[in-house]
Amino acid sequence: xxxxxxxxxxxxxxxxxxxxxxxxxxxxxxxxxxDLADLTVDGTMCTGGAVCIMMMLSGYNVWVSLLVAFxxxxxxxxxxxVLHTLLGIPAILAGILTQLGLYSINLxxxxxxxxxxxxxxxxxxxxxxxxxxxxxxxxxxxxxTVLIIAVLIAVLYWFFGTELGCxxxxxxxxxxxxxxxxxxxxxxxxxxxxxxxxxxAFASGLYAQYQGFADINAGRGAIVIGLAxxxxxxxxxxxxxxxxxxxxxxxxxxxxxxxxVLQVVLWLGLKAxxxxxxxxxxxxxxxAIPHLKEKYFSKPxxxxxxxxx
Amino acid sequence: xxxxNRISKTFNKGTVNEKKAxxxxxxxxxxxxxxxxxxxxxxxxxxxxxxxxxxxxVDEGSxxxxxxxxxxxxxxxxxxxxxxxxxxxxTGTAASMQxxxxxxxxxxxxxxxxxxxxxxxxxxxSYKEQLKILELGLENRLTTGVGLLSGxxxxxxxxxxxxxxxxxxxxxxxxxxxLDPKTAAKVLEATDRIVGRDALTxxxxxxxxxxxxxxxxxxxxxxxxxxxYDVSGEEKKRLTVADLLHKFxxxxxxxxxxxxxxxx
Ligand SMILES: Nc1ncnc2c1ncn2[C@@H]1O[C@H](COP(=O)(O)OP(=O)(O)OP(=O)(O)O)[C@@H](O)[C@H]1O
Ligand SMILES: [Mg+2]
Numbered sequence: 001x002x003x004x005x006x007x008x009x010x011x012x013x014x015x016x017x018x019x020x021x022x023x024x025x026x027x028x029x030x031x032x033x034x035d036l037a038d039l040t041v042d043g044t045m046c047t048g049g050a051v052c053i054m055m056m057l058s059g060y061n062v063w064v065s066l067l068v069a070f071x072x073x074x075x076x077x078x079x080x081x082v083l084h085t086l087l088g089i090p091a092i093l094a095g096i097l098t099q100l101g102l103y104s105i106n107l108x109x110x111x112x113x114x115x116x117x118x119x120x121x122x123x124x125x126x127x128x129x130x131x132x133x134x135x136x137x138x139x140x141x142x143x144x145t146v147l148i149i150a151v152l153i154a155v156l157y158w159f160f161g162t163e164l165g166c167x168x169x170x171x172x173x174x175x176x177x178x179x180x181x182x183x184x185x186x187x188x189x190x191x192x193x194x195x196x197x198x199x200x201a202f203a204s205g206l207y208a209q210y211q212g213f214a215d216i217n218a219g220r221g222a223i224v225i226g227l228a229x230x231x232x233x234x235x236x237x238x239x240x241x242x243x244x245x246x247x248x249x250x251x252x253x254x255x256x257x258x259x260x261v262l263q264v265v266l267w268l269g270l271k272a273x274x275x276x277x278x279x280x281x282x283x284x285x286x287x288a289i290p291h292l293k294e295k296y297f298s299k300p301x302x303x304x305x306x307x308x309x
Numbered sequence: 310x311x312x313x314n315r316i317s318k319t320f321n322k323g324t325v326n327e328k329k330a331x332x333x334x335x336x337x338x339x340x341x342x343x344x345x346x347x348x349x350x351x352x353x354x355x356x357x358x359x360x361x362x363x364x365x366x367v368d369e370g371s372x373x374x375x376x377x378x379x380x381x382x383x384x385x386x387x388x389x390x391x392x393x394x395x396x397x398x399x400t401g402t403a404a405s406m407q408x409x410x411x412x413x414x415x416x417x418x419x420x421x422x423x424x425x426x427x428x429x430x431x432x433x434x435s436y437k438e439q440l441k442i443l444e445l446g447l448e449n450r451l452t453t454g455v456g457l458l459s460g461x462x463x464x465x466x467x468x469x470x471x472x473x474x475x476x477x478x479x480x481x482x483x484x485x486x487x488l489d490p491k492t493a494a495k496v497l498e499a500t501d502r503i504v505g506r507d508a509l510t511x512x513x514x515x516x517x518x519x520x521x522x523x524x525x526x527x528x529x530x531x532x533x534x535x536x537x538y539d540v541s542g543e544e545k546k547r548l549t550v551a552d553l554l555h556k557f558x559x560x561x562x563x564x565x566x567x568x569x570x571x572x573x
Pocket of ligand 2: 354356
């Protein structure tokens with residue numbers, strides 16, 4: 001085993017981790033803020049890339065393409081939100097339905113092809129695996145993704161501090177209380193799902209550029225990776241009790257750590273095809289940690305000691 | 310202020326669990342009325358408040374608050390007229406948010422929520438002032454997470470949230486039942502102070518007959534989804550626990566033995 005091989009792979013792993021960190025911030029909005037498990041993202045993590053690449057191939061500017069990718073994601077979130085709130089379908093099922101429908105839509109967007117490549121030499125990409133080393137700083141993918149994450153976190157920090165943002169947080173925290181305080185919890189959930197899927201689709205647009213292609217399978221298992229980043233971030237940085245912005249930073253860092261761990265596991269000799277299994281195992285372990293901690297490692301509480309008046 | 314016109318509600322219609330929880334219930338409140346509600350388990354007390362609040366729609370009848378027919382208005386829209394405190398201290402507040410954030414949410418009840426800042430500096434000062442009426446020292450803990458508060462503190466906070474914007478009607482569903490006697494007394498005192506200060510029209514459910522007699526200007530007893538006893542004014546003031554007990558045995562056929570009713 002050559003340690004240099006691993007070290008050389010680390011910047012790329014960080015870049016991928018950062019892009020998935022953006023995706024995970026989207027997942028954080030539904031999973032942590034709204035307390036919903038939204039499986040739509042397995043579809044939108046492909047849709048965003050498909051929209052972005054196809055638009056760029058037709059000559060649109062990269063930012064316009066990313067914006068439309070974002071909007072496509074919000075549409076997918078809107079569908080799931082309507083299925084869940086107005087039509088009363090359980091959130092998980094609503095997400096699965098949208099995700100399934102998106103498979104066909106994604107193929108249509110990609111001209112009925114399972115894969116659409118974009119040439120980094122011919123098109124002006126924002127991020128790429130070719131822009132990791134040997135490019136000026138303003139073109140460096142690591143620098144740009146960190147910058148994008150910083151802006152995204154700043155915007156979300158502002159948004160969730162507004163009246164509307166607060167009502168979305170309240171909806172996730174206590175829907176009964178929210179309705180008693182005059183909040184339309186259906187609307188809150190729909191906005192949250194739209195925002196979340198918009199961010200995921202935006203990340204998807206970046207990821208497709210990074211890889212140099214949009215792929216119909218790009219989103220398979222995306223929710224697991226997103227959750228992994230959220231949970232890793234919480235387990236590792238949760239002890240610091242930071243504010244909301246800090247929580248979002250830990251989610252993004254969770255994505256980076258996830259990719260670094262993957263890289264090490266690959267370096268240890270496992271095949272790329274084993275990635276899905278490894279991901280599932282990593283997420284299962286991290287999901288179990290809080291539970292196990294509570295069950296086996298917490299100090300026993302004296303019976304009757306902690307009465308809550 | 311409130312007109313409940315012959316409302317009925319049957320749960321699980323057409324199943325073995327069918328239950329007629331409200332049976333042509335009628336109740337009219339004048340502005341400033343403070344009515345206490347007693348009745349056995351399953352009498353329909355909570356169901357009546359839920360009907361007013363719009364947790365679901367009633368099967369028959371109508372509900373009018375201050376001249377506004379709310380019978381078909383969804384829960385979050387009726388909230389503009391109502392303040393509510395629930396039996397379970399966990400229900401009335403958002404545990405993952407701070408005290409001041411919870412208050413800010415309540416301050417915007419019935420108003421449009423848009424992209425203005427969720428809580429202003431001016432509001433903070435006024436919350437600090439208003440929290441003092443609870444006499445729990447919460448005014449110095451504005452940014453404490455509500456999840457860290459005790460049940461009594463949460464109920465008191467919920468009460469303040471319910472009345473931060475003067476509601477047309479305050480609904481209290483056994484809001485001290487889950488608290489120890491000392492804390493319950495404190496929350497009840499705060500209730501009297503706030504209701505008195507703003508002359509709020511109030512419905513308070515309680516299973517404590519003494520409290521039911523001591524508070525408010527009117528008392529109603531519920532049984533099987535209807536109001537079966539209604540006293541107010543001087544007559545209510547002269548009421549004793551023994552009277553209420555007697556009344557209850559009369560209507561329920563003498564088999565009144567409800568350990569949740571605190572008699573002493
Ligand atoms: N959402 C519901 N679904 C089904 N049945 C319900 C529902 N809400 C109330 N009930 C039933 O309606 C009846 C009246 O219940 P309610 O909660 O109003 O009683 P209560 O007078 O508040 O009693 P308690 O003193 O126990 O709180 C009960 O038989 C109850 O089981
Ligand atoms: Mg009840």
